[in-house]
Amino acid sequence: MAGLVVVFDFDKTIIDWDSDNWVVEELGVKDLFTQLLPTMPWNSLMDRMMRELHSRGKTIEDIAECLKKIPLHPNIASAIKSAHAFGCDLRVLSAANEFFIDTILKHHGLMDCFSEINTNPSIIDEQGRLRILPYHDFHSSSHGCTICPPSMCKGLIMEKMQASVAADGKKHKQFIYVGDGAPDFCAGLKLEEGDFLMPRRDFPIWDLISANPLFTKAKIYEWNECDELGAVLLNTVNAFFTENKSRSTDQLVPVDCESQNSSTCLTAHEAFQNALPVPLPRQ
Incomplete structure (x- = not known):
């Protein structure tokens, strides 16, 4: 598969x-x-x-x-659990920090859904104070990326993930990347044809894609509000398996249209056909 x-x-x-x-x-x-x-x-x-x-x-x-106390939309939690149960390899790539992300995911029962969390490390020092450290030690050397913050280049980490996936000997691994910020655009530039990029509309990643529409090789599926993301994610997963014909249609990830926004509940075929082209930048 x-x-x-x-x-x-x-x-x-x-x-x-x-x-x-x-x-x-x-x-x-x-x-x-x-x-x-x-x-x-x-x-x-x-x-x-x-x-x-x-x-x-x-x-x-x-x-x-x-x-x-930070809210997490139930549609997103449900979509993460569904994608994990279906066998997708879920990972986090974030410029937040380890303590914040681990605390939130554990609180919502999602920690075990993720195989890998790439973020800025954190420690508790001898005084009991939380310390937040950079992923890349920018004090000793710069990662050289002009899009990402000094502490982390998401493009470099994406390349590392792609290399590790390729090295595990499994063929036909493809990626979906979901994000909103400018560093997520940097990660998205590393995606190949056949991959999927899910940018948040009207956020910095969307602006950069719109200004540079030829830079991105991946299919683009946009989303906006968090109540929409869950359905769009599962539709994209379904589109992947439909295109690769690795599952019959009755084995696709179920999208619960009662809990998801009904306007985004598409069949797998519709999701694949509706991969959205990014508009050209305004003149």
């Missing part, structure tokens, strides 16, 4: 929020965050905010409880 690797961004994709901003606002350090934002890279700033929270008496448990 042909295999499918589904790679998700996290903030504003799996969750409809930015987890960093959520913690900063909910735990009362937004003013300092805003003040320091122009002076340092985002990853370094979030590490600084964790130090500030620790100095104000906020514990790791306080941060975890704050993260657990």
